[in-house]
Amino acid sequence: MQQVLNALGISDVNPGGFSGSWSGSGKLQAVVSPIHGERLASVTNVTPQEFEAILARCHGAFAAWKLVPAPKRGEVVKEIGDELRRNKEALAELVTLEMGKTLREGLGEVQEMIDICDLAVGLSRQLCGLTMPSERRMHRLQEQWHPLGVVGVITAFNFPVAVWSWNTAIALVCGDTVLWKPSSKAPLTAIACTKIAEKALRKFGFDPAICSLAIGKGSDIGDLINTDPRVALVSYTGSVPGGRHVGRLVQERFGRHILELGGNNAVIVSEKGDLDIALRSIYFGAIGTSGQRCTSTRRVLVHESIFGAFKARLLELYAKTPIGDPREHKYLMGPLVDAPAVDTMLAAIETVKAQGGKILCGGEKLPHPGGCYVTPCIAEVPGNLPIVREETFAPLLYLMSYKTIEEAIALQNGVPQGLSSAIITNDQGESELFLSAAGSDCGIANVNTGTSGAEIGGAFGGEKETGGGRESGSDAWKAYMRRQTSAINFSGKVELAQGITLDI
């Protein structure tokens, strides 16, 4: 453990603010591992005064950074990616220690960071605008994309580093500077990543304040980000109530936001699907990251003709789930992030029972000194009960049956969230229906693969209460830039658009 902390430059007590230099004289917070309850290190929060200095420097750094040619900005991102490659194991282990996901998933998370850096490097030469035919003679109509400003990145504990990287790699090539407020549950990985970015920026002689950090509570530091007009874009990952709050504050000042909020992701298992594929996809989707991904599988809708057989196979698999220290390869499920997360899961299970659901397995707290371990739970429910419509951030899976594909799609869409969804079927008509306008209403709709584990090449995000934001690949970069449309007249005379004449 100490070796990992040393390798990533984590001291016993770490200041939680960075903007070219480190600061943090606020509240001292001990970071405790959910694996065994041991203290890993401590962090000091930034005070509002220190935050002001950090934001001022991060904002000041934008003036020079926006003028650096995008491919040169890409070189810094390439270096960050290389540095991540060199530190992949250590950073993955710190992710595991700090928030409890299995090491194999921690490695996957760092790989996701490396992948987005590679994508952003390519993108740094392809921030392309369009030219459109002008309706006027000897005129040209074009649009181009300019850097936007400071991007405030507010992240959650469950992907403590990958979500920062999706935003940061893209924001950097777009010419923006980044101010990161990580989850208070995962500040050490944030400090480690900020050091990696600092090293890369310094190597190329750029101001390290381009990647700034401010650790503190959402209600003070988060809200300073949300309300400050110097933060052009706030990218927030978190709960629906949190997003509602951020959205209001940012909208109030006409800032931009990208909201990545809750999911309530379903897999439809058709009687025409491959049940082995269904089983594996659902199992990983539901127990991966101990059910604490926004893309975690929360609901399984099984065709009535195979419901009993499928349920039996799923229960058999659940009963064998190896749960334990997530650093050990033999365990597929580690702890939940903290004790309140365990209480939330147990309370949700009581509500399921009270609302008419039947607990088929799991949902017990495991005796483990200092650790937050539970057994994954499956509940059979008659439909989208009120509790099923809520996102419980834990390994709690709802199982229900359906008669027709139309009914399955209605059930899948019948919740307030709209992040991820999947269908397991070999029937082309069914999968096309699922992907059509009459199908899934989610931002992600997969066929024959599960709801989690989205690749960074696609745009990531969802509809309805998921918030509508998009991060990562495809053309999500456009949200991090300012679009400018220009009409250029080279005719030597004035011709008005829309055929308007001017008799003077």
Ligand code: UN1
């Ligand atoms: C999240 O849970 O906030 O699609 C992000 C996935 C990961 C990212 C999840 N690539 O499961």
